[in-house]
Amino acid sequence: MRPIELSPRLTALAQQVPENARFADIGTDHARLPVWLLEHGVISRAIAADLRSGPLDRARETARRHNVSERISFRFGDGLQPIQPDEADVIAIAGMGGETISDILLAAPWVAERDILLLLQPMTSAPKLREWLSGHCFRICGERLVQEEENLYVILTVRPGRMPELSRAELWAGCQERGMEEPLRGDYLALMIGRVKHAADGLRRSTRIEDAARLAEQATLLRELEHMKEEWDTWQM
Numbered sequence: 001m002r003p004i005e006l007s008p009r010l011t012a013l014a015q016q017v018p019e020n021a022r023f024a025d026i027g028t029d030h031a032r033l034p035v036w037l038l039e040h041g042v043i044s045r046a047i048a049a050d051l052r053s054g055p056l057d058r059a060r061e062t063a064r065r066h067n068v069s070e071r072i073s074f075r076f077g078d079g080l081q082p083i084q085p086d087e088a089d090v091i092a093i094a095g096m097g098g099e100t101i102s103d104i105l106l107a108a109p110w111v112a113e114r115d116i117l118l119l120l121q122p123m124t125s126a127p128k129l130r131e132w133l134s135g136h137c138f139r140i141c142g143e144r145l146v147q148e149e150e151n152l153y154v155i156l157t158v159r160p161g162r163m164p165e166l167s168r169a170e171l172w173a174g175c176q177e178r179g180m181e182e183p184l185r186g187d188y189l190a191l192m193i194g195r196v197k198h199a200a201d202g203l204r205r206s207t208r209i210e211d212a213a214r215l216a217e218q219a220t221l222l223r224e225l226e227h228m229k230e231e232w233d234t235w236q237m
């Protein structure tokens with residue numbers, strides 16, 4: 001059997017798992033990520049958890065085909081509930097909405113009290129997830145962007161701790177600094193600008209009074225994001 005292949009998104013996640021991590025994959029579905037890490041000797045054991053039995057069956061099947069079943073502990077349950085606090089020091093929660101990810105963390109307060117590396121990959125609502133993290137004693141240590149077909153995905157590397165307050169534009173697009181290596185950041189900023197413009201267009205057509213205030217907020221956010229993009233483009237010259 002050839003080693004399992006990963007998509008660019010899962011490859012980027014795998015690259016951030018340190019060697020010998022006690023790794024747990026929450027919402028594992030097909031368990032591709034833990035199976036790849038085991039096959040490549042990055043880790044020696046893993047926990048693969050999922051809320052639904054269908055995905056967990058798929059995870060067992062992948063592990064069986066790749067001969068790593070004995071090294072994966074399969075857990076059925078919601079979020080981090082099937083995991084004991086001392087069982088993992090690197091936890092991936094990937095391929096879900098940002099609000100689901102924050103709900104999972106909210107239900108497991110022990111995570112914020114331990115030296116744990118979180119690899120969070122929200123499919124939607126990344127701004128809400130950044131906001132939730134900054135308000136709940138988590139620190140975003142890094143962000144990585146990955147392109148897969150026409151989609152851009154963000155992976156947040158997060159640890160318990162405090163971080164400086166993020167501006168609204170930073171909640172939307174993450175932080176940037178001169179010299180930062182992120183070839184896809186210009187595209188990501190353009191994507192966020194497009195989304196905010198689209199939302200502002202919708203509000204402009206609205207006749208509801210409260211939408212006028214929201215439109216003003218969106219206009220400010222748009223200016224901040226455009227300024228960020230100009231700054232980023234200047235740094236690339």
Ligand SMILES: C[S@@+](CC[C@H](N)C(=O)[O-])C[C@H]1O[C@@H](n2cnc3c(N)ncnc32)[C@H](O)[C@@H]1O
Nearest residue numbers: 026027028029050051052055077078079094095
């Ligand atoms: C789209 S798949 C992502 C699979 C894999 N993590 C990836 O990134 O490719 C999402 C998986 O998360 C699981 N899931 C959703 N909410 C969950 C929760 N609260 N706890 C555990 N698993 C959950 C779903 O059952 C599904 O298998």
